[in-house]
Amino acid sequence: MSADLLSVDPLTAARRLLGAALTGRGVRAMIVEVEAYGGPLDGPWPDAASHSFRGLGGRNWVMFGPAGRLYTYRSHGIHVCANVVCATGGVAGAVLLRAAAVEAGIDVAQTRRGDSTRPATLARGPGNLCSALGITMDDNGIDLFDAMGPVRLTLSEERVGVDGPRVGVSKAADRPWRFWLADRPEVSLYRRSPRAPALGESD
């Protein structure tokens, strides 16, 4: 089962998700940008930017469950963001889906995002990605490898990507846990959090 390929640390899972196909409610898109979150708290790189950092809670419980599930959360009270749960054995981990290239159902995505949205920006940014694929908070916890499910994931051959710091995090802001495919117009622009410490002062 493909979910086993995601029962690994968040960095490995993130790289495996680059180039994978995500199908949601009439739209198919290729994942081109992701970010790793979580991992062991007692390891060398505890992740203070992860929702799992302060332990199991009402919002993040899916992150502590089996790999291959969808973890959604509401951002700034407005947007929905989607993660693929990874890791295993009680260690919480997830990969945030930051951008994708819409390959099928462009008209559907266009309708959801607004007809004036340029194709490359239909699923650019985690909030926009969920909007384009019709992912809502009701999808939290669903199995992405369930053939009957509303949102499905199909892994492909691993692709070599580029890495750099994660977008918008105020903790561990310098850590290169963001991965993307080079030369892809759908990849979102890097923005450092205004609340992050000066460059080099974050672990």
Next chain:
DNA sequence: GGTAAGATCAGC
């Protein structure tokens, strides 16, 4: 029971 911060986005 109050409050501040936030893995964002679009519009000035």
Next chain:
DNA sequence: CTGATCTTACCT
């Protein structure tokens, strides 16, 4: 650069 909008988590 700013406002929108709301849930969670942490404080008193």
